Amino acid sequence: AQSVAQPEDQVNVAEGNPLTVKCTYSVSGNPYLFWYVQYPNRGLQFLLKYITGDNLVKGSYGFEAEFNKSQTSFHLKKPSALVSDSALYFCAVRDWYAGNMLTFGGGTRLMVKP
Amino acid sequence: DAGVIQSPRHEVTEMGQEVTLRCKPISGHDYLFWYRQTMMRGLELLIYFNNNVPIDDSGMPEDRFSAKMPNASFSTLKIQPSEPRDSAVYFCASTREGSSYNEQFFGPGTRLTVL
Numbered sequence: 317a318q319s320v321a322q323p324e325d326q327v328n329v330a331e332g333n334p335l336t337v338k339c340t341y342s343v344s345g346n347p348y349l350f351w352y353v354q355y356p357n358r359g360l361q362f363l364l365k366y367i368t369g370d371n372l373v374k375g376s377y378g379f380e381a382e383f384n385k386s387q388t389s390f391h392l393k394k395p396s397a398l399v400s401d402s403a404l405y406f407c408a409v410r411d412w413y414a415g416n417m418l419t420f421g422g423g424t425r426l427m428v429k430p
Numbered sequence: 431d432a433g434v435i436q437s438p439r440h441e442v443t444e445m446g447q448e449v450t451l452r453c454k455p456i457s458g459h460d461y462l463f464w465y466r467q468t469m470m471r472g473l474e475l476l477i478y479f480n481n482n483v484p485i486d487d488s489g490m491p492e493d494r495f496s497a498k499m500p501n502a503s504f505s506t507l508k509i510q511p512s513e514p515r516d517s518a519v520y521f522c523a524s525t526r527e528g529s530s531y532n533e534q535f536f537g538p539g540t541r542l543t544v545l
Contacts, residue, residue, distance in 0.1 A: 350533070352536075357538075357539075358538060358539075359434070359521055359523075359536035359537050359538045359539050360473075360521070360523075360534075360536040361536070362533050362534070362535070365533060406473065416461050416478070416480065416485075416525070416527065417475060417478065417486065418475075418534060419475075420472070420473045421472075422472045423472060423473070
């Protein structure tokens with residue numbers, strides 16, 4: 317079975333500071349990993365993904381994520397946070413053997429203060 | 431492309447009434463997913479279809495819930511009878527096999543309130 321854990325319900329960061337939103341996963345095969353963002357009263361929007369190749373993945377809005385196989389982690393990062401980055405962030409994993417289903421983490425609320 | 435379209439955006443109903451949520455996936459996508467989001471349980475996959483055929487409905491909470499996909503451009507999620515605990519935001523998402531390794535595109539959601 318595949319699973320995703322986002323250990324922090326909320327992350328607070330000051331504008332201009334770097335941010336990290338944590339994600340760890342568990343799969344039986346090779347993982348496909350994704351980050352989505354949800355703004356208030358909106359659906360989830362795709363940010364970035366890791367399929368294979370370079371462990372550092374760059375995505376939309378200046379976000380990036382680092383795949384670490386030994387730590388089974390896929391943390392989301394941004395060098396300089398903006399107030400407009402405040403939203404709910406979801407990590408998701410697809411196990412190669414699990415068909416076309418994504419398993420989502422519980423979400424982490426990012427609050428960026430001016 | 432208009433993206434995934436869901437209707438209605440908001441639905442308020444009374445306990446015991448039938449509720450039907452609608453979804454139009456992105457044209458050309460052959461997978462369609464229904465999710466439910468609540469504060470308590472987060473984002474849950476209810477059911478998904480491939481080429482209009484239900485593949486996994488293990489997330490459907492009980493027999494009061496049913497979903498159909500009569501054609502490639504339309505799906506419904508029905509709750510009959512509805513209960514207050516069904517209050518949630520329901521999302522529809524679609525994707526295309528072999529495209530971007532399963533990047534799913536989400537609709538704006540339907541906020542359901544059962545009084």
